[in-house]
Amino acid sequence: MNTITAPLSSAEATLPARRPAAWHVDASQPVHFSVRIAHGLLEPANPLLAQQCGGTRHTPQRRLVVVDRNVDALYGEALRRYFDHWRIQATWQVLDIDESHKTLEHALVIVQAMERMGLLRRHETVVAIGGGVLTDLVGFACSLYRRGVPYLRVPTTLMGQIDAGIGIKTGVNQGGHKNRLGSYFAPAGVLIDPGFLASLDxxxxxxxxxxxxxxxxxxxxxxxxxxxxxxxxxxxxxxxxxGGPLAAVMERAINGMLAHLIPNLWEQELxxxxxxxxxxxxxxxxxxxxxxxxxxxxxxxxxxxxxxxxxxxxxxxxxxxxxxxxxxxxxxxxxxxxxxxxxxxxxxxxxxxxxxxxxxxxxxxxxxxxxxxxxxxxxxxxxxxxxxxxxxxxxxxxxx
Known part of the structure; x- marks a missing residue:
């Protein structure tokens, strides 16, 4: 049987007296990513890069690959052969990159590439292949797009492999100041192949x-x-x-750098x-x-x-x-x-x-x-x- 309830009187409908309102928000977001030295990274038989990209050779995957133009000239054929082998459908964004290109405008070029591709927000990783300037730029763009999409770093310079590419900081230069705009945005992983260094001057x-x-x-x-x-x-x-003496130098430098970065990722201690x-x-x-x-x-x-x-x-x-x-x-x-x-x-x-x-x-x-x-x-x-x-x-x- 339906019941009709009479409306509350004005006295009954009066809310309690307001008290000072305060809410406390306490949350944390864990960071998990690996930094790995991986010789022969572009050999089709080496699964590491494909695994980081989610490739299995059974189910095609889409990925946006942002690569430095010099790296593309040297390794573009090997990169495309590798991605084809692992059935990773790569959308390529090749950029001219040096310190003068480390700007908000160039970060937006990467954002526009994500938009054109229709990048899925959580499952389609951006792959950054180049030096520290490029990995910084890609990381910054990925932190902006839809408030964060995953990205993988493949640093190809010594600077990128032992310093710029292994932390969680991203940034661009602004107003005559270095890295004035930036974010803390961890990569999905970092893969370091010292073989890239053979082509550096x-x-x-x-x-x-x-x-x-x-x-x-x-x-x-x-x-x-x-x-x-x-x-x-x-x-x-x-x-x-x-396996040479410089390999030991590199590993020791990376280990020391990460030992300082990990306890202070967001630089609470200045x-x-x-x-x-x-x-x-x-x-x-x-x-x-x-x-x-x-x-x-x-x-x-x-x-x-x-x-x-x-x-x-x-x-x-x-x-x-x-x-x-x-x-x-x-x-x-x-x-x-x-x-x-x-x-x-x-x-x-x-x-x-x-x-x-x-x-x-x-x-x-x-x-x-x-x-x-x-x-x-x-x-x-x-x-x-x-x-x-x-x-x-x-x-x-x-x-x-």
Missing amino acids: QRHLNNGVAEIIKMALIDDEQLFHALENTVGHMAPGAWAAP SRSVDFGHTFSPALELHAKPVLLHGEAVAVDMALSLGLATGRGYLSQDEGVRALRLIERCGLPIQNPVFNLALLQQALAQAVQHRDGQQRLPLPGPLGHCVFVNDLRPEELANALAWLTHYRASTERLSA
């Missing part, structure tokens, strides 16, 4: 070595000794060879020893003429920081000079005309903003260890520049 290899020197100076004295012992044998083929060489270098990298590669700018920053560390007594003079010699022997610069006191002070001020109001300047001391400074004075910067000039003049006299 020596300058781009040296570029990556700068980040290995960084880890040695602030974290791993044994790695520093290994670099001193192998510095004369760093040709492209040597880096690509499995005193980061892996920021050594990255306080003054962003300004130099964007202002130097002719253009410096990222690792070259980091090398100049590290050289200045060695002057700061010796000036404070964190390093002995012998240790500081020994480190400078290693940087130079690795084909990296220690000075640049743009690196003057005004630019250094400007760069330090930007770093203070980035590090939440403190300098948090990492300096080596002693070799293989790190200290943080929050009270650096302008005269110390001037003294460090003078220290480098004196070192350069003394080495030129000795070689004359």
Whole structure:
């Protein structure tokens, strides 16, 4: 039987008195991805890349593959043969990429490629194949598109394989500042094939070595000794060879880098020893003429920081000079005309903003260890520049 209920009276319908409203949200999102060294990655018999792409040879899969144009020229045929073998229907986006292309506009080119393809939000992975600039750019675009689509990193440069390609940071340059726009967005995986390094020129290899020197100076004295012992044998083929001394150097550098990144993925702690060489270098990298590669700018920053560390007594003079010699022997610069006191002070001020109001300047001391400074004075910067000039003049006299 249907029942008709009389409406509530106005008194009965009155809501209770409002109390101050507050809700607490407590959530977390786990991060799971692997970083693997995989020789012969593009050999059709090697299933690793296909597995990361979800390919089985039984069910065709669609993937957007974003590849650096230089990499495509060298490895495009092998890449297409591999994807065809594993029945992965690749949509190709080939890009001209260098630091000048690391912009929001170029990230949107990748977004538009996803849109044209009709990329499914959770199951169709974007594959980024190239150097650190490309993997940063692709990761940033993937973090934006539909608030996040999965992507796989296949770094092809030494810089990408031991540094830029193995964390969760993405970013683009904006307004004359390096990586001013960015996100923390983990890849689905990272596959490192040192075989790609055989096709690099020596300058781009040296570029990556700068980040290995960084880890040695602030974290791993044994790695520093290994670099001193192998510095004369760093040709492209040597880096690509499995099982050699440089393979051990690479693995140790990756291990050290991840040991610092994993406990602090979202940089809640801003005193980061892996920021050594990255306080003054962003300004130099964007202002130097002719253009410096990222690792070259980091090398100049590290050289200045060695002057700061010796000036404070964190390093002995012998240790500081020994480190400078290693940087130079690795084909990296220690000075640049743009690196003057005004630019250094400007760069330090930007770093203070980035590090939440403190300098948090990492300096080596002693070799293989790190200290943080929050009270650096302008005269110390001037003294460090003078220290480098004196070192350069003394080495030129000795070689004359």
